[in-house]
């Protein structure tokens with residue numbers, strides 16, 4: 001069978017059952033009794049060099065499984081496929097190793113793994129290395145971060161790693177950071193609902209100004225609606241414009257990356273706005289008393305209406321049984 005373009009792998013007509021995450025096992029790597037099992041994914045697609053770089057960076061740490069969308073799924077966010085089936089294909093990656101592609105979103109890829117496709121549980125999920133930073137508000141669009149979120153939903157620690165975009169990125173520095181982050185998470189663990197978002201500046205390793213633990217910054221989007229005409233003269237649209245900028249406030253992921261530092265940002269799935277929670281509780285939330293309905297107006301039927309009703313009762317049709 002052609003492994004690249006052959007039949008999708010059959011997994012049998014059965015609900016797939018398997019362990020989701022392995023029980024949390026955070027402890028020094030020297031004390032692990034078996035090699036950590038690491039799921040590597042992305043949103044740029046199975047053929048991305050960033051994905052391969054991430055897998056290669058983590059291979060020395062454990063048993064790496066690569067599963068990723070078949071095509072580029074950047075900015076699909078938390079999209080999950082429910083209305084059509086998913087096809088999975090075994091693939092040979094550029095270094096000869098094996099990976100699996102899914103014709104769905106990054107969330108689908110991770111979901112598949114945690115719902116038992118590989119019939120094993122995982123200790124860590126790593127998503128990336130994304131072509132382009134995912135800073136501040138970007139995480140709400142990011143397929144890269146969404147994939148890591150899907151791991152967290154399944155009680156497995158995870159991190160996302162992205163690199164500022166330039167034409168032919170060198171992922172050496174990002175690979176080293178990914179390795180370091182993986183070791184840290186495996187040794188120290190993350191609490192339920194937590195994940196780490198990493199952004200690497202587009203600079204050579206020896207120009208890097210170090211690593212900073214940051215908070216999410218504020219993005220400034222410069223999107224423009226570009227209207228063009230198709231060959232039949234019908235307008236179509238692109239969301240285009242220059243890449244987003246941001247508010248370079250000290251302590252934020254954006255400021256770190258702008259200043260040549262790697263940003264490590266802790267994020268969580270609990271989106272509750274704590275300050276607003278307190279304020280909302282001081283607002284009046286008592287439902288107003290139900291308004292009294294207006295008295296029903298009884299209309300006296302006209303003679304014609306009465307005749308019509310009588311006729312209808314006297315002549316039942318086949319449909320009105």
Ligand code: MN
Nearest residue numbers: 043044074130
């Ligand atoms: Mn992407």
